[in-house]
Amino acid sequence: MSTENDKNEKPVTLSELKSALSEMRLEVGSMLIKFYNDLIEPRFQAIDRRFDRVEGKLDEHDGRFDDLYKKMETLQQEYVVSNEQIRRLEKKISTIFH
Secondary structure (H helix, E strand, C coil): CCCHHHHHCCCCCHHHHHHHHHHHHHHHHHHHHHHHHHHHHHHHHHHHHHHHHHHHHHHHHHHHHHHHHHHHHHHHHHHHHHHHHHHHHHHHHHHHHC
16 A cells, blocks of 8 residues: 555666665664674683683693703702612622622
8 A cells, every 4th residue: 555655756776776775884884883892802812811821821731840850850860879789789788798
């Protein structure tokens, strides 16, 4: 059912339609950029800061593990030397008492 307004309106031309779509595209683009800047980017920055803190802690722990490995290596070397000294002592003792 057509109304009086429908009869008085002119058909939309292709150039008018293209112009309207172009304006809508710009509006949607602006809204998306605002959405990104207001909501998404701050979240990424917060996540980035957390990763930086975690990375700093991992680096700190990495250094601690390196120190522990060095100490363990030293202890292992001392263990080998101690075992060799005990072996020599046992050999001397066995020659003395046999």
